[in-house]
Amino acid sequence: MRKLWYLSVAALSVLALVTLCQAESVSLNGAGASFPYPVYSQWAHKYHELNGVKVNYQSIGSGGGIAQTKAKTVDFGATDEPMKPEELGKIGLVQFPTVMGGVVPVFNVPGIESGKLKLDGATLAAIFMGTISQWDDAAIKKLNGDLKLPSQAITVAHRTDGSGTTFIFTSYLAAVSPEFKAKVGAGKAVKWPAANSIGGKGNEGVAGQVKAVSGAIGYVEYAYAFQNKIPYARLKNQAGKFVSPSIESFQAAAANADWTKAPKGFSLMLNNQPGEASWPIVGATYIMVYKDYADANKGQAILKFFDWGYKHGAEMAKGLQYVPLPENVVKLVEAEWAKEVKSGGKPLWP
Numbered sequence: 001m002r003k004l005w006y007l008s009v010a011a012l013s014v015l016a017l018v019t020l021c022q023a024e025s026v027s028l029n030g031a032g033a034s035f036p037y038p039v040y041s042q043w044a045h046k047y048h049e050l051n052g053v054k055v056n057y058q059s060i061g062s063g064g065g066i067a068q069t070k071a072k073t074v075d076f077g078a079t080d081e082p083m084k085p086e087e088l089g090k091i092g093l094v095q096f097p098t099v100m101g102g103v104v105p106v107f108n109v110p111g112i113e114s115g116k117l118k119l120d121g122a123t124l125a126a127i128f129m130g131t132i133s134q135w136d137d138a139a140i141k142k143l144n145g146d147l148k149l150p151s152q153a154i155t156v157a158h159r160t161d162g163s164g165t166t167f168i169f170t171s172y173l174a175a176v177s178p179e180f181k182a183k184v185g186a187g188k189a190v191k192w193p194a195a196n197s198i199g200g201k202g203n204e205g206v207a208g209q210v211k212a213v214s215g216a217i218g219y220v221e222y223a224y225a226f227q228n229k230i231p232y233a234r235l236k237n238q239a240g241k242f243v244s245p246s247i248e249s250f251q252a253a254a255a256n257a258d259w260t261k262a263p264k265g266f267s268l269m270l271n272n273q274p275g276e277a278s279w280p281i282v283g284a285t286y287i288m289v290y291k292d293y294a295d296a297n298k299g300q301a302i303l304k305f306f307d308w309g310y311k312h313g314a315e316m317a318k319g320l321q322y323v324p325l326p327e328n329v330v331k332l333v334e335a336e337w338a339k340e341v342k343s344g345g346k347p348l349w350p
Contacts, residue, residue: 026301031058032065032078033164034202036285038223038320039099040078043313047305055305059202063162063188069093069288076302077288080164081188082267092291094340095265096333097284098306100254100323103169104245104281106210106230107217109135110150114231118143118242121176121272121280124235127217128156128173129180130194135215143236150215153196157209157218160199162188168283169219172271176280222250223320239276247321249279257284259329266333289341296343303337303349 030040037059044055060068062079069077070091088095105124107117119127123139126132132139136149159166167188174181184190198213200206203224210218210230217233222245225232234242243249253273262268270282287306293299309317310333314324325333337349 026052026297027054027056028075028298028302028305029056029058030065030076030078030287031060031068031074032288033062033080033285034059034204035062035080035101035103035165035168035221035283036078036099036322037203038221038227039313039317039322042316042320043305043309046313046316047308051308053301053305059204061159061161061188061202062164062167066162066288072290075298076290078285079288080283080285081167082265082284082286083288084267085264088265088288093288094291094336095267095286095288096306096336097259097266097268097286097325097329098309099317099325100250100257100270100282100284101321102222102245102250102253102279102282103165103172103219104222104225105217105219105233105235106207106225107233108210108212108214108231109152110214112147112149112231114229115234115244116144116147117231117233118236119233120236121173124233125173125177125180127154128158128192128194129183130156130192130196133194133196152215154194155213155216156192156194156197157206157213157216158192158197158199159189159201159206161201163202164188164283164285165203165219165221166190168271169281171269172281175272223322226321235280237276237278237280238272238274239278241276243277243279245279245321247318247323249277250282250321250323252277253279253282254323259326259332291340291342293341293343293348296346296348299341299343300348303341307334 040057065077068074136151171186174186200209203220206218207220207224210216252275256273310330317324341348
């Protein structure tokens with residue numbers, strides 16, 4: 001009897017060890033938007049420490065993330081320009097938001113400190129169209145009478161890859177400038193008309209170009225400006241107030257979002273929201289997962305990772321100046337997982 005007990009204990013120990021090893025050997029591959037890369041990389045590092053699951057996320061831009069998800073070369077994809085419900089249905093994808101953040105104009109102008117330069121939507125659009133090409137242009141001077149602006153050419157730094165950050169930024173410029181909407185438009189990739197322009201791949205590339213080139217102005221997700229200490233401009237919001245980018249001004253904009261009215265895929269535009277404290281260029285970033293996973297363990301592991309991010313990664317997100325999703329929105333997202341994400345017809349959540 002005692003021998004049988006020892007054998008049972010040994011068998012259970014082996015089973016537990018095998019289960020642990022299987023959990024630790026899970027490796028998840030994702031790719032897409034550079035907008036959320038800082039927070040996803042921190043989440044992945046901490047989650048691996050706690051659970052042994054490896055989450056490899058490549059910052060290749062939203063266009064690349066969508067392409068790789070369509071090709072099924074990754075376990076999940078990421079985009080800042082949400083896919084339309086009909087596209088998701090055609091490919092067999094489920095899309096959900098993870099965090100919200102702000103896109104900010106960053107610059108490199110000798111003698112001008114971060115937060116001192118003020119711009120409004122029309123002037124910012126004119127700069128990125130190339131119709132304002134000097135830092136001492138009258139339109140910029142009018143907004144910055146207290147600054148000594150140099151007689152220096154403006155170099156516009158933009159994304160060269162299909163980018164959700166570009167989509168958020170150009171959607172804002174198209175909303176505040178009819179001329180920009182007509183001549184450039186909004187999208188993940190646009191033809192920038194400014195003659196004096198340079199490109200960079202990813203938020204990382206644009207941040208690097210702005211830091212390297214005197215007279216440059218570009219646009220990045222705020223975490224990249226925050227981490228790299230790149231000077232940013234204040235913007236005039238819908239209420240007519242000049243505001244600085246911060247988690248508080250992003251939260252003020254995000255507070256107006258009604259996710260219960262979002263279409264399938266949770267796509268919402270958060271640009272140019274009302275409120276005196278609202279930052280005018282804010283967007284959510286999205287994850288795309290498959291409706292049907294051949295490997296149930298892998299599909300479930302992906303959902304568990306993002307569930308952990310929602311419930312335990314909020315402070316990390318805030319530390320990088322992202323706005324976590326409200327708890328009621330997380331419940332909406334996870335209800336969608338339970339309904340839509342399966343393996344062999346069986347739900348993978350909860």
